[in-house]
Amino acid sequence: LVSILKNPTVWVLFNIGFISIYQNILLWSIASPSLVAYTVATHDACATTRQQQPSFHLLDVVATILVLFFVYIESIADDQQYAFQTEKYRRRKLQAIQKQEEEDNKKTNEEYNNNESSPNDSSSSLVLDEYVDGFKQSGLFAIVRKPNYAAEQAIWISYYLYAVAAMGGNSFFCCWWSAILGWMNLVFLFQSSGWFTERITQQKYPKYKQHYMKHVPLYIPNVWKLIVSLWRNKSKQS
Secondary structure (H helix, E strand, C coil), rough: HHHHHCCCHHHHHHHHHHHHHHHHHHHHHHHHHHHHHHHHCCCCCHHHHHHCCCCCHHHHHHHHHHHHHHHHHHHHHHHHHHHHHHHHHHHHHHHHHHHHHHHHCCCCHHHHHHHHHHHHHHCCCHHHCCCCCCCCCCHHHCCCHHHHHHHHHHHHHHHHHHHHHHCCCCCCCCCCCHHHHHHHHHHHHHHHHHHHHHHHHHHHCCCHHHHHHHCCCCCCCCCCHHHHHHHHHHHHHH
């Protein structure tokens, strides 16, 4: 796909069709629950709906809590990834400098290894391994492979609940097609983009497919495995 997009004509068509048109429609549709709530609250045709339900639904509270929770999760995931990448390239730069110094000063391998260690590099074997492997595997990334992608999808699915609440909360499927298709389209898009980025990562980091993909799900965590892992960690600490 990357090689195809390098073609100027294909890139222009992709830019017009996907970036300029599709993504703007997607952004409008995932935000359309706000339009649903506003229309129900203000439009005369929805007077019957307003009379049959309270102005503030329990689902409004649930949606607010979920949206804030997943925004928090996504911010943590982004912060963990940023910190990891920053440290990874710091270590690579340090290793390059040390290697150059070794060549210039003709130091022995033993002296080089002694100089390579530092207090900042002392951590668990998993953390050390992930810097060698080249990709984040601890923190939220030990639960799912793309926690920021998962949280982003969950944010807008949760946001859709505002439309459900505005329509009375009797059915998860709101009668507004734009509100339904918004989060569905977003989930579909993330399946495609997730697959695409996974292919790139597999080619770049061999251990990603050999080990990481076999033990860590992409978006939806293994709840039972997570509970067992937390219980084991708690047992070790006690």
